[in-house]
Structure formats: structure tokens, C-alpha cells
Amino acid sequence: MNITLKVWRQKGPNAKGAMETHKMTDISGDMSFLEMMDVLNDRLIRDGEEPFAFDHDCREGICGSCSMFINGEAHGPGRNVTTCQLHMRSFKDGETIHVEPWRASAFPVIKDLSVDRSSFDRIIQAGGYISVNTSGATQDANAIPIPKVDAEEAFDAATCIGCGACVATCKNSSAMLFVSAKVSQLSLLPQGKPESKERVQRMVDQMDLEGFGNCTNTGACEVECPKGISLTNIARMNREFMKSSLS
Amino acid sequence: MLDSRIPEGPLAEKWSKHKDDIRLVAPANKRLIDVIVVGTGLAGSSASASLAEMGYNVKSFCFQDSPRRAHSIAAQGGINAAKNYQNDGDSIYRLFYDTVKGGDYRSREANVHRLAEVSVNIIDQCVAQGVPFAREYGGLLDNRSFGGVQVSRTFYAKGQTGQQLLLGAYSALSRQISKGKVEMFNRHEMMEVVKVDGKARGIIARNLVTGEIERHSAHAVVLCTGGYGNVFYLSTNAMGSNVSAAWKAHKQGAFMANPCFTQIHPTCIPVSGHYQSKLTLMSESLRNDGRIWVPKKLEDVEAIRKGTKNPVDLSEEERDYYLERRYPAFGNLVPRDVASRAAKERCDAGYGVNDTGQAVFLDFASAIVRYGKTEASIQNLNNPSQDKIIELGKGVVKAKYGNLFDMYQQITDDNPYETPMKIYPAVHYTMGGLWVDYNLMTTIPGLFAAGEANFSDHGANRLGASALMQGLADGYFVLPYTIGDYLADDIRTGKIPTDSPEFDAAEKKVKDSIEALINNNGDTPVDDFHRRLGLIMWNNCGMSRNEKGLKGAISEIQELRKEFYKKVRVPGTADEFNSELDKASRVADFIDLGEMMCLDALTRSESCGGHFREESQTEEGEALRDDENFAFVSAWEFTGTPAEAKLHKEELEYKNIELKQRSYK
Ligand SMILES: Cc1cc2nc3c(=O)[nH]c(=O)nc-3n(C[C@H](O)[C@H](O)[C@H](O)COP(=O)(O)OP(=O)(O)OC[C@H]3O[C@@H](n4cnc5c(N)ncnc54)[C@H](O)[C@@H]3O)c2cc1C
Ligand code: SF4
Ligand code: FES
Secondary structure: OOEEEEEEEOOOOOOOOEEEEEEEOOOOOOOEHHHHHHHHHHHHHHOOOOOOOOOOOOOOOOOOOOOEEEOOEEOOOOOOOOHHHOEHHHOOOOOEEEEEEOOOOOOOEEEOOEEOOHHHHHHHHOOOOOOOOOOOOOOOOOOOOOOHHHHHHHHHHHOOOOOOHHHHHOOOOOOHHHHHHHHHHHHHOHHHHHHHHHHHHHHHHHHHHOOOOOOOOOOHHHHHOOOOOOOHHHHHHHHHHHHHHHO | OOOOOOOOOOHHHHHHHHHHHOOOOOHHHHOOOEEEEEOOOHHHHHHHHHHHHHOOEEEEEOOOOOHHHOHHHHOOOOEEOOOOOOOOOOOHHHHHHHHHHHOOOOOOHHHHHHHHHHHHHHHHHHHHHOOOOOEOOOOOEOOEOOOOOOOOOEEOEOEOHHHHHHHHHHHHHHHHHHOOOEEEEOOEEEEEEEEEOOEEEEEEEEEOOOOOEEEEEOOEEEEOOOOOHHHHOOOOOOOOOOOHHHHHHHHOOOOEEOOOOEEEEEEEOOOOOOOOOOOOEOOHHHHHOOEEEEEOOHHHHHHHHHOOOOHHHOOHHHEEOHHHHHOOOOHHHOOHHHHHHHHHHHHHOOOOOOOOOOOEEEEOHHHHHHHHHHHHHHOOOOOOOHHHHHHHHHHHHHHHHHHHHHHHHHHHOOOOOOOOEEEEEEEEEEOOEEOOOOOOEOOOOOEEEOHHHEOOOOOOOOOOOOHHHHHHHHHHHHHHHHHHHHHHHHOOOOOOOOOOHHHHHHHHHHHHHHHHHHOOOOOEOHHHHHHHHHHHHHHHOOOOEOHHHHHHHHHHHHHHHHHHHHHEOOOOOOOOOOHHHHHHHHHHHHHHHHHHHHHHHHHOOOOEOOEOEOOOEOOOOOEOOOHHHHOEEEEEEOOOOHHHOEEEEEEOOOOOOOOOOOOOO
16 A cells, blocks of 8 residues: 655754655565554654654564654554554545644653653652562561452552653643552552551652643543453542541 | 672671671761762662762763663563462572572672572662562462473563662652652763763763763763663664663773673574564563474474464464473573574574574463463353463463563564464673672772673673673672772762863864764665674674684674774764764774673583583583683783783682582473
């Protein structure tokens, strides 16, 4: 198939960016979106031009590196997929495809399609863990049985890959879905309960400090989240937060 | 000259005795000591967190934008531990035995036993950190079985075990970062090891955002930089996985051990086109429930390829479940190397089921029916219809493997609930790596290697779910202790200065090589060379190897190297975010490594584990080991040209296990 690409080009964090147009021919539907970008970059290099910078690593939807805003949607059309899992068969022959980076003030552009998401790391550092030492002197893993449903709910929250699509898609650039997924995972497990109060406070404080916006419950994040992280996590976090501010 | 420093005494007591014997660094003195950890996968994150917690000052590096994105995140199936929760006869000894046997008797007994011992602590540790492993209805941890063993000792979190374990280690790391005990350097690539007076005393790193070349000093350097499967271009590894850190260390004097020991995983999604950038694994756990087959008759193969026949319409009699046929005792659960070669054998004989002739079926139809029947009886359904059974069975399979099935469908556009998956072997893991002694120290004093980057525990073939176990064992429970033995001498050394001539020289070397790549007046993208290298390696140093092919490959690689330095084009500049530059310096090292892998494979004229030399096989086509001549670890010393490396042998002694030809029949 043939397509027209309009791709964001931005030399560096402070440079002005603009869309650049490239025609692509003979694209196979079995190619992944990133493989199509590889083909473009290969051609640009051979023509003596600069390839587009973009983040990627696992190319199987689990590392959370890839992050393209395609035709107005985080990770493009298709539900529950990351950009690297998107295949060209999702597009029509002759289509024009717009490719942009995540846009949020807490995710500044580094170059072209690559952005800085270290604000997410700092939120986790603020409290997204259980304070247990790694000495191995912990109790037996089966000492505390955990009901299967709780374990599974914690697991579902824990599958967040930290990609930032939720932020990119939110009109307020809110990080609530990401933060609430971690808060939920840890507060659903007995091991995480003792610290739940401080955890939610500290993570929310850091989130505000990083410049993420407020949540106005539009639910767009849940729709675009490649891992199907549910809005119920936000509700749970709000409850945890209320509890922690009251006591 | 190679001293593996294995402690004296009975096998089961070596580790505890060693821990009692080695020197310690007092808590107050740990504050005076700096450690660099390169890599934030399971091995690196766990090592950094543990070292920091013990009191050392740690600097951690990774090339991704966050430590949480290290390649370990992609591990799917599970992690082994000798917990014997299922009461099916598992024990530390059995895990030890299975690992040595699975590795085809080419690993070190003492290391493997230690691994089996600490495996139980790993699970306790992870659960305490909030890792949400799969559980049974009663609330206890669930287990599954994996290839090459007959007990259920694999802990898992759906098909995302690596992700959950890494996020656990990342949370421990984040906690230490917040305390200021770990300084984290994301988007940094280690470019060189700096040696002062023969000891590793720091690294040169490149900031991948600004291109700045930085000097970092420490009293010891730990490489947790993962495996080098990407030397084959196509593999299941993440795109950025590379050998450069290990290779730079090798050129500085660290020996490379068994570099040719590569694991080719039997169940991956087959190659679909020239543009293919990586291959996707379908977890080995699928072999618990999936049955592998090809048609018995070539005309059925033809019809399936043409699309005139549907594989589901073939009767049982028309199918060849070749693993069940050849290996009745283990069936579809034979170790990876055996399963991969069997697939290749069928495809080479013309039975491959896709257009390229390089695919076999992995079929879940019987598992769906089996689970459906059980589920119907759990739900008390009398005489359920076949449709109902299948519906229930699909539900069970979805709960177990849902994410893998979805992944398969996204990539291939086929629905694996309705039609069998097509799979083919692909490069997955490298058992070889930096040679380390029992303390995980390389042949450079003060330079340590942990996780997939070292060679230590898996011999010539790794069993499923054992890499995650090894990464966390090294990082949480081994290295933090053994490193003290070395650092005990450094409590009075004081900060290592970075303005020494050694740092000057190392930095200059790095800058020169970057300049050379950037200013090269070529016309060919890096990937082009990488693809060609991959093909040479896959054809000659892949699932089956022979003398002629390996010799040819060495000269082809040498030609490729010349062409690379003449023709490669690296656009952009050295002082900016430049992914092509990152790739170019990695591919340069892969070319060197590939040459050395072929040399290693050529020298080892026996077959063992994943290393299959056509010249050394039984009449039935099974790998034939030669213990008389090859019961050793090949440790290669760099001499200037990879193909002229000098061989050192570490003889392997088996005092607790009898060496046998492996049989899974
Ligand atoms: C698809 C897949 C599935 C798997 N499933 C399983 C499984 O179910 N069970 C199992 O036991 N094993 C599994 N494995 C194997 C296992 O995942 C790996 O062997 C293991 O995770 C390696 O961990 P590591 O910490 O050694 O290295 P990695 O996780 O590879 O981490 C390497 C780190 O080093 C850094 N790094 C590398 N080079 C440099 C450099 N020059 N400068 C700076 N940083 C650098 C990287 O940034 C990264 O942080 C699987 C592997 C794959 C590919
Ligand atoms: S919540 Fe979803 S969209 Fe947001 S970071 Fe996690 S996986 Fe990405
Ligand atoms: S590249 Fe890892 S999620 Fe897309």
C-alpha cells in the first residue's frame, strides 16, 4: 500500500518543530508501525538526510518505550496496543498519517518524536514501593495467603508499562491513571497496606510538583491505555487519598 | 592461571561456608566506597538496590529512558525456585541436578548449587515487595512446569513475569534513589572500562541525549548488561540489547567464556518479511498445553501452504506430533535445544507449514477440550454440548495465556483460539558471556559481571525460567556479599580521581572512535551491516554448525568488517541525540564478537546443549558430547584480532553428578 506521512521534526528541546511530509510506497500490511518508520529512516539515511528520532526497545508492547501520537490518538488507532504493536494493516491504502510526539509540559520533547518521561520515575521514587530490605530475611512467601481475586486485581493494576499515553491523551495532561495504578497495586496487597497513607500522599505531591494537570474524569486515558488500566483505580486512589488526608 | 576460587568442602555447604569465610566491609566503611553498576535489568536493579542498602555509594547506568524498561521487562513465562510448594518431590538438589543436566554438563557444579539454594529466598523477597504472582483459589502461590523438568517449580504472573519482577526490583532501586544512595544515570551508554594499576576503577559513559562524554570513577565496576543475542540481528531480544559493555571489558582483559553457546528458542513467531526488525517469543509455558506437529504427508503440507486445506481439518492420524513421537518421556516438554533442532529437522525435510517452509504448528485444540470438560464439571453442568465445552475451555486458556494469544493475533492476524499457531525457533538467550569466578569477578580485578552478561550457571543450554532466577540470585543474594571480599582492601583508598592519565587515555579512545564513525564518508546505513552479519551468523553459527561453514563465516565477517568501516554512514553529529551513532558503535562490537563466536564454535568440535556440531551426533541425530576432550569452559583472551584470541581452559569437575548422555526419550 501507499501512504503519506506527516511527521514531527524538532531538532532539540528548545528548537521550533514542524511537520515534514514523506511519501511511502510498497508498505506491507504485516509491517509494524515502527518497521514502517525504519523503512523511512533507512531511505532518509541513504539520501543523506537525517532519520527521525523515536524511542523504542522491546517492540512487543511491554517496555513502554514507544510513544507516538498517531492521527490524533496516543499509540494510534486500535485498542490495547502500543505503537510497536500497531500494524500497517490498520491503515487504508492512500491514507495520510500524522505522527507526533507525546505532548505534555511534564514530558518535554528531546528530539523529534522522543520525549523525556523521567517525571514518572520521580513519582515512583516518591513512594511507589514497599519499604522492605532485600536481605532475603523475609518471611516465607506462602505465610500470608492472598485471595485470588485480590491478587488478580493487584496484578491488573501492576501491568501498567509507564508509557505515558494516558497523559498524552488527557486534555489536562493528568497522570492520575498511571499514579493510581501503582497506588492500587500496592494497597490491594497486605504487604503494601502499612504504608498506604504516606505512599498516596507522597506520590500525589510529586505528581503535582511535576506539573501534571488535574483529573476531570473525562475517561480518555482509559480508552487509550494500551494495557487497559481501569478508571476504577483512580476511584480507589481518590478514596485512599481522602482516607489519608482525614486521619 | 584461571582460578575459579570455588570454596572447599561438601557441595551443599560451600556457599554458607564461603559467606562465613569471606572478608566483610564494616557498615561505616561502606560509606567510603563507590560502586558503579551498569545495567538495570533484574541483575542490575537488584544489585544496585542491595549494594546501596548495605551502605555503598552506587552509581547506576542504563541506556533506556528509565531503569524500568530494561530488557528483563519482556520475560514472559516464569521464574524457578525449589520451594516444593506443590509437594511433587522438588528439592534444592533436584533443581541443581536439572540445571546441570539441562545445561548438558557444561556448567560449574558449585555455582549451580548456590543458585538452587538462594532460589527460595527470591520468591520470599519478591512477594514481600508486592510482586503479584499467580495464586490458587486458596490464596497460595501457583506453579507451572517448564521444559526439561518433571516437577512444577515455576512461579509466574500470567505471561508477564519479567515485568512484575523487574518492577519489583525497580521499586527497590527507586527507594534507594530517593534516599540518595543510588545516583541514577538514564540514557547513558557505557563506552569503556577504565583500569588504573590493573584494576577496574571506573567507566567512560556517553550521555545519549547531549552526546557528552563523561568520566565516572569507583572502587569496583559491575556489569549487568545482559545478553548478546542481537549479534544475529533477528532475535527475541529488545532492539537495544548489545554486547558493547562486555566487549569493551573483554578488550581490556576480561576473558569471554563459551561465547558460542547460544539458545535458540523453539516457540517464536516466524519471520514474515525483509523489513522484519525483531522476532517475538511465544512463551515456553505454552508447551504445557500446546502440542507441536506438522502433517505426516507432504501433499497436506502443500495444500496448507496454498490455503486449500485448513490445518484443523486434518485428522489425528494425518498429523505427526514429532516431539511426542521422538521423546515419549518428555514429549512437548523436552528442553529448548532439543525442541528447536527437532523443528528444524522437520522443516529441512520439507514439512514446514508456511510459505517460507519454516514453521510448525503449536496447537491448543486438545487443551481447550480438556480444560472445558474440567470446567464443566466444576460448574456442575450435566452433559454439556461440545460447543459449551469448547467455550469453557477457551475461557480457561484465555485466563492462562490471554496476553500471549492477543500478542500472536496482533502480529499475525490469525486467531490462535480457532487455528493452531505457527511457530519457528529463534535466537533468544546467550549462555556464554564474561568469565567470572565464584565471586562473580572477571579476570580484571574489581570488574564484576552478573545476570545474562556472565557465563556462569547455564552450561550449554539454559532451562526455561532460570534466567530470571539467576539474575535476581546474582543481584540480591550473591554479588552484594562476594564483592565485599574484594572491596575490603579499599576502605582506605579514598575517592578515585578522574583526572588521571588513565581516564584521559580512555576518554580519548572513546572520542576518537566516535569521531571516526561520524566522519566516515560512507553511504550505507548501519542496519544493513547488522542484517548481513546476522545472516552469516544464523546460517553458520546457528542451530547447526560445521567446520567448513564456521571457517567460511570467519572470513566473511572479516570482509564485512572492512566494508563496514569503509562504507557505513552515520548521519548527524556526535554532540546530540543520535540513535544511528549508538547503533553503529554497537554493531562494530557485534562484528568482532561474531568472529570470536565462530572461532569458539570451531574449536569445540563436540556437540553439547545448544551447540550442535554436525560432525558430532548419534545415529538418531541427537547431540553427541565428548567429555573426554571437552569437559571444560573455553575462556578467551583478547589478543588484538577476535579470530586470534587465546584459549584458556577451565576444567569442569563433576563430583556430585554422574556425567551421562542426556536422554529425554
Ligand atoms: C522475550 C523473552 C522472554 C523471556 N522469558 C523468560 C522467562 O520467562 N524466564 C526466564 O527465566 N528468562 C526469560 N528470558 C530471559 C531473561 O529475560 C533475561 O536473560 C534476563 O532478563 C536478563 O537480565 P539481565 O539483568 O542480565 O539483563 P537485561 O535485562 O538485558 O538488562 C541489561 C541492562 O544493561 C543496560 N546496558 C546494556 N549495555 C549497556 C551499556 N553499554 N551502557 C549502559 N547500560 C547498558 C541496559 O540498559 C539494561 O538496563 C526471556 C528473554 C526474552 C528475550
Ligand atoms: S496507565 Fe496505561 S497509558 Fe498510562 S502509563 Fe500506564 S500503561 Fe501507559
Ligand atoms: S517498544 Fe516496548 S512497548 Fe513499544
